[in-house]
Amino acid sequence: MPSPSTTVAPPTDPDAVPRIDALALRAGLERCGRVVARHASMLTRLDTVLGDGDHGDNLVIGFRAVDELLAELPAETPPGDLLRAVGHRLVAAVGGASGPLYGTACIEAGFVAGGRPSLDGPTMAAMFRAAADGLARRGRSQPGDKTILDTLSPTAAAFQAAIDAGAGVDVAWAAACQAGAGGMRSTRDLLARRGLAMRLGDRSVGHLDPGAVSCLLLLIALGGR
Numbered sequence: 001m002p003s004p005s006t007t008v009a010p011p012t013d014p015d016a017v018p019r020i021d022a023l024a025l026r027a028g029l030e031r032c033g034r035v036v037a038r039h040a041s042m043l044t045r046l047d048t049v050l051g052d053g054d055h056g057d058n059l060v061i062g063f064r065a066v067d068e069l070l071a072e073l074p075a076e077t078p079p080g081d082l083l084r085a086v087g088h089r090l091v092a093a094v095g096g097a098s099g100p101l102y103g104t105a106c107i108e109a110g111f112v113a114g115g116r117p118s119l120d121g122p123t124m125a126a127m128f129r130a131a132a133d134g135l136a137r138r139g140r141s142q143p144g145d146k147t148i149l150d151t152l153s154p155t156a157a158a159f160q161a162a163i164d165a166g167a168g169v170d171v172a173w174a175a176a177c178q179a180g181a182g183g184m185r186s187t188r189d190l191l192a193r194r195g196l197a198m199r200l201g202d203r204s205v206g207h208l209d210p211g212a213v214s215c216l217l218l219l220i221a222l223g224g225r
Helices: 022-050 055-072 079-093 098-113 121-139 149-164 169-189 196-204 210-223
Strands: none
Touching: 022 055, 022 079, 022 210, 055 079, 055 098, 055 210, 079 098, 098 121, 098 210, 121 149, 121 169, 149 169, 149 210, 169 210
16 A cells, blocks of 8 residues: 555546455455554553553454454455454454444445455445444444544545545555544544543543554555555
8 A cells, every 4th residue: 555645546447446356355354463463562551541451452362363264264255255254253252342343344344345256446435434334333433432433434534535536446545544544643632422431531631542543553454554
């Protein structure tokens, strides 16, 4: 994935637009596991301030379970089926709120992908929106509540805008990650309105939300970094 940029490429030949197939998605999910393992201590430190202090550890457990799942499923498993299976595995394996939230996002995105063997930009834009909407419903949250959604919602909007402007998948993903990074940074100044951090009241201000941080890490990993 190129460095994040707000520059959107001119319209391209639809036949030349890159698509994401099963192997590319598998590689992205494997990168997610490595990124989570590398940053688990940092995520847990963030969660020690606002939550149970187990966000990083829980995600490590979850993505180890995902790695086991990837070893079980045929390499040709379509992206939609793969995402739905990953979502269900995360829900089952991860304790706390992050498993159901990330699992729901994957499941909803997988439903949009359906049985397609590969994913083009417009399909991926719809998947991002479905993932964000599903996570919002599951967490009863909205942007500004200091949650994962503060990263995922602007990511989805930026990806859709870039695709609508004619960008290819790589450029759209870079713009989306830049928007997600801005959303993640915004959580530092937000008052927590969902989750355990609510109990801190005004003391939740001044700290990054660990879920918003992990969401950005996962998006960057999926995009190829």
